[in-house]
Structures are given as C-alpha cells and as structure tokens.
Amino acid sequence: MADEIASLSVESDGASARPLRIAFVTETYPPEVNGVAMTLAELVRRLHARHHQIELIRPRQGHEVAAPKPPDSDGAMLGHGRAAIREVLVRGIRIPRYSQLRMGLPAKGALLRTWTTQRPDVVHIATEGPLGWSALQAARTLKVPVSTDFRTNFHAYSRHYGMRWLHKPIMGYLRQFHNLAHRTTVPTKTLMGELSACGFERLVVVARGIDAERFDPRHRCMALRQRWGLSPDDFGVLYVGRLAAEKNLELLAQAFEAIAVVNPRARLILVGDGPMRSALQARLPNALFCGQQMGHDLARCYASADLFLFPSKTETFGNVTVEAMASGLPVVAFADGAALELIRPGQNGASVALDDDAGYVSAATQLAVDSDTCRALGAVARETALQLDWETIVDRFEVVIRSAAHSGFGSVQTGTLSAPRPIPSR
Numbered sequence: 198m199a200d201e202i203a204s205l206s207v208e209s210d211g212a213s214a215r216p217l218r219i220a221f222v223t224e225t226y227p228p229e230v231n232g233v234a235m236t237l238a239e240l241v242r243r244l245h246a247r248h249h250q251i252e253l254i255r256p257r258q259g260h261e262v263a264a265p266k267p268p269d270s271d272g273a274m275l276g277h278g279r280a281a282i283r284e285v286l287v288r289g290i291r292i293p294r295y296s297q298l299r300m301g302l303p304a305k306g307a308l309l310r311t312w313t314t315q316r317p318d319v320v321h322i323a324t325e326g327p328l329g330w331s332a333l334q335a336a337r338t339l340k341v342p343v344s345t346d347f348r349t350n351f352h353a354y355s356r357h358y359g360m361r362w363l364h365k366p367i368m369g370y371l372r373q374f375h376n377l378a379h380r381t382t383v384p385t386k387t388l389m390g391e392l393s394a395c396g397f398e399r400l401v402v403v404a405r406g407i408d409a410e411r412f413d414p415r416h417r418c419m420a421l422r423q424r425w426g427l428s429p430d431d432f433g434v435l436y437v438g439r440l441a442a443e444k445n446l447e448l449l450a451q452a453f454e455a456i457a458v459v460n461p462r463a464r465l466i467l468v469g470d471g472p473m474r475s476a477l478q479a480r481l482p483n484a485l486f487c488g489q490q491m492g493h494d495l496a497r498c499y500a501s502a503d504l505f506l507f508p509s510k511t512e513t514f515g516n517v518t519v520e521a522m523a524s525g526l527p528v529v530a531f532a533d534g535a536a537l538e539l540i541r542p543g544q545n546g547a548s549v550a551l552d553d554d555a556g557y558v559s560a561a562t563q564l565a566v567d568s569d570t571c572r573a574l575g576a577v578a579r580e581t582a583l584q585l586d587w588e589t590i591v592d593r594f595e596v597v598i599r600s601a602a603h604s605g606f607g608s609v610q611t612g613t614l615s616a617p618r619p620i621p622s623r
Contacts (some may be wrong), residue, residue: 216248217602220317220341222332224289224301224324226255230489231439232516233348236405237323241282243591251282252317254308256289256301256328285311287328301328308335317341319602323348325374333377344601345378347371347392347400348513372396379601382594384514385538403594405535406587407519414525414579416493416500425466425485425501432463432565435502435526437495437517438509440471448508450480452529452558456565463565468498499524503571504564507536510551522546523582527574529561545577 221241225234245251287304312320312335320336322329323346336343375381375397382403383389389400419429427433434453438444453465465484467477478486490498499505505521505528512518512534519535521528528546530536540548547560564571 216250217318217598218250218252218315219244219598220252220254220312220320220332220336222254222320222322222324222329224256224326224328226253226258229258230491232405232514233323236516239406239408239587240591240594243587244595245282247591247595252285252311252315253282254285254287254304254311254328254332257286258289289328300326303327303331305331305335305338308332309338312336312339312341319344319598321345321598321601322378325349325371330374333374337377342601342604343378344380344382344598345375347375347381347383347388347397368395379604380597382597385534387537388513388534401597403597404538404585404590405514405516405519406590407516407523407582407585408587409523409583411493411496412499412520412523412582413496414500414575416496416524418497418501421497421501425464427464430462432460432504432568433502434463434465434504434506434561434565435468435498435521436465436506437468437490437498437520438507440467440469440473440477442473443509443511445508445510446473446477448554448557449506450477451554452506452508452561453481453484455558455562459562460565466498466502468495495520496524499526502526503568504529504561506530506561508557519582519585522575522578525575525579527564527571527578529557529564531557539581540578541581545574545581 221237223233223237225231225237227234227238241251241253285307287307288302290300290302308331316339319342320332321344322332325345329345333343333345372395376399379399381397381400383392383400384402384404386402389402392400422429422431422433425433434456436446436449440446453463456463456465465481466487467484468487468490470489474486477484487498499521503526505517505526507515507518507521507528507530509515510531510533515530515534515536518528518530519539522539522545528536528540530540530546530548531551532540532548533551536546536548540546542548547564549556549560564574
C-alpha cells in the first residue's frame with residue numbers, strides 16, 4: 198500500500214500542503230449506527246482537526262428539523278469559529294426494511310447553488326445512492342474533481358433478497374459511477390483486484406482505521422457478564438452487526454447450535470438490530486439480544502465476550518472484525534474483507550474459504566471448547582489490529598484526496614450517468 202500511495206502524483210509546490218476545502222457527501226452518518234457512518238464520522242473529525250475546511254452533505258435524519266441557516270449560507274454549522282464543519286442537510290426517505298436508516302434524495306440543483314457560491318477543491322462521495330449520484334453530476338457540471346469510496350457490496354446483496362437478476366445491473370451502475378471519479382478508495386487489496394477485473398479504474402487501497410483505546414481488552418466487565426448470565430467459567434459467543442439476511446445469520450445459528458452441543462456453558466449474545474430480529478429470537482430462544490450499542494457500552498460488549506463469530510460473505514471490509522480483534526477476541530470469519538487481510542489462521546483467529554460453511558461451523562466449535570487457545574489467539578489479534586492506527590489511515594487518505602484535487606478535471610472520461618435505482622446505505 199505504501200508504494201501505491203507514494204505513486205500518486207500531488208503537485209510539489211506550496212499549494213499541496215495547504216488545507217483543502219472538501220465537500221463530503223454521504224447518505225449515512227451518526228447517530229445512525231453502521232460501519233460506514235461511524236468510520237466516516239471519524240475520518241471527517243480527523244481531517245477537520247488537520248485544518249481542512251469540511252462541508253458535510255447528508256440527508257436530514259428523522260429527529261432533525263430544518264435548522265435556521267447562518268447568514269450567506271445554505272447550511273448549518275457543526276462547531277464554532279472559522280474552522281467549523283458546515284452541514285448541508287437534504288431531503289431523505291426511509292429505507293424499506295431499515296426504518297432507522299434514511300436514503301438521500303437527488304439534490305443536484307441545491308448542490309450546484311452551494312458549490313457555485315463556495316467552490317470546493319474536491320468533492321468526496323462516500324455512498325452511491327441518489328444523493329451521491331446527484332453530487333457526482335453537480336461536481337462534473339462545475340468541473341470540480343471527485344473522489345469516491347467503494348464501501349458496500351450492494352451487488353452481492355441481491356441474492357439474499359431473491360433478486361439475483363439485479364446483480365449485473367447494479368454492478369454496471371457502480372462501475373459507471375466510480376469510473377467517473379478521479380480516485381476511488383477501496384479497503385483491501387483483494388477487493389481492488391476483484392473490482393479491477395470487473396473494469397473499475399483508478400482504485401487506491403485505504404484501509405479502515407480502529408480506535409484501539411476504545412476497543413481494548415481492559416474494558417472487560419464481570420458485572421456485564423453476570424447480567425448476560427455468564428459465570429467466570431462460562432463462554433460468551435458474540436455477534437455484532439445488523440440482523441439482516443445479507444449477514445448470513447442462518448449460518449450463525451447453525452454454528453452456535455453446534456457450539457452448544459460441545460460446550461453447554463456457552464451463550465450467544467447478539468448486539469444489533471434489523472428485520473431478522475424476530476425470526477432469530479424464535480430460532481434461538483436462549484440467545485441474548487442486546488439491541489444496538491454504541492461507544493463505551495459497545496466496547497464493553499466486545500471485551501466481555503470470549504469468541505466473535507462473523508458469518509457475513511458480503512463485506513467490503515467488515516469493521517466489526519477489527520473492533521473484535523482490537524478488543525482481544527479471536528474471530529471466526531470467512532476469508533473476505535478485513536478477515537482475509539488480517540486473520541492468520543491458528544495465530545490470531547480462524548478464517549474459512551467462502552464456499553466452506555461446514556468448515557466455518559467446525560472452526561467455531563473447535564475454539565469454543567478451548568478457552569486457553571481463545572485467549573492466546575485474542576492477544577495476538579489485538580496486536581494485529583493495532584497496525585490500523587487511525588492517524589496512519591488519515592495520512593493515506595489525505596494523499597489520495599490531494600491527488601484527486603490536483604489531477605485536473607480532464608483526466609477522467611466524459612459522459613453522462615444514468616439515474617440509479619434506490620440503493621440503501623449500510
């Protein structure tokens with residue numbers, strides 16, 4: 198990755214070191230709880246701390262009302278003073294089956310007015326839905342350089358909702374969308390190879406960072422384990438994530454049922470919410486459903502468990518994998534996303550080939566009967582996660598976005614972009 202980042206061309210004059218005016222466009226942001234929202238918020242915060250001028254464009258969320266606008270501005274302000282983050286809130290609608298999330302509606306006209314008044318150096322688009330599409334169109338109209346993130350395998354979701362026929366159209370849209378950008382960041386080298394083979398261009402690997410102070414084994418809490426019904430010798434098996442079909446939770450249920458046979462003192466704890474919650478509660482009546490957790494409460498959940506199961510096969514990265522590893526847990530996951538990049542089987546966890554469901558169940562049951570091995574693997578997992586220091590990640594992202602800003606608009610193909618089908622952000 199270092200060679201790849203170093204190869205990006207950024208002008209060497211003094212302008213390359215000046216703070217940038219960055220317009221961030223995203224269809225998900227805290228207080229929404231998902232990996233994209235949380236990592237984007239951390240990235241925005243750290244770029245703002247480096248004195249970049251940040252304009253955040255996102256859908257207005259359900260609890261928010263239209264705030265009074267500052268003079269000569271189209272948006273509200275986060276923070277105070279000249280360096281405050283400026284927010285532009287646009288209309289959004291609820292995403293079917295995900296009532297806690299909203300999808301931004303097209304806002305090309307508003308963005309054209311905003312960016313004509315205060316032209317950004319670069320527009321960074323984190324999500325590919327209708328708001329992201331209109332932002333891309335507005336930026337191209339004004340000839341503002343664009344960078345994008347590939348953060349969600351929307352094309353892979355279709356098979357979990359009985360719509361396999363959508364795979365090719367969605368992939369075609371995503372390829373067209375990102376190929377109109379000057380740079381597209383992807384979280385792993387593996388994903389970069391897969392997308393390159395599908396015709397995606399100008400890809401750069403920038404991993405996701407981890408807050409290793411928040412996610413730390415020292416937050417293990419015996420009082421929380423007692424509330425979970427676990428004695429010191431009992432075994433806590435944890436899942437964190439959305440309770441939805443694309444997370445492959447039928448396999449989670451199968452794996453824990455096998456664990457319960459070999460270790461009757463094991464208990465499954467699920468942190469998160471989603472459309473499958475009721476079905477899972479019926480399927481796993483002895484499991485503990487904790488709902489969404491954030492901040493220190495989430496960190497304590499990780500650190501207070503003994504094993505982390507993550508059966509998803511649709512991740513571009515999988516932030517929860519790294520959060521669990523930083524918390525000192527061995528992870529059982531498929532060899533994809535962060536797990537493929539970070540897990541070394543037998544040293545810091547277990548990763549299994551994507552087509553090997555039986556192998557996944559076997560790996561989970563083997564670890565569930567060996568607490569000593571779990572602790573040893575978890576200690577090494579913690580050291581592995583420490584490599585994803587946020588400041589290093591932001592350094593890399595800053596190089597990418599400066600490279601996009603200095604690329605010149607003519608370096609990207611011309612053409613028009615067809616309006617997308619609604620695609621939910623996660």
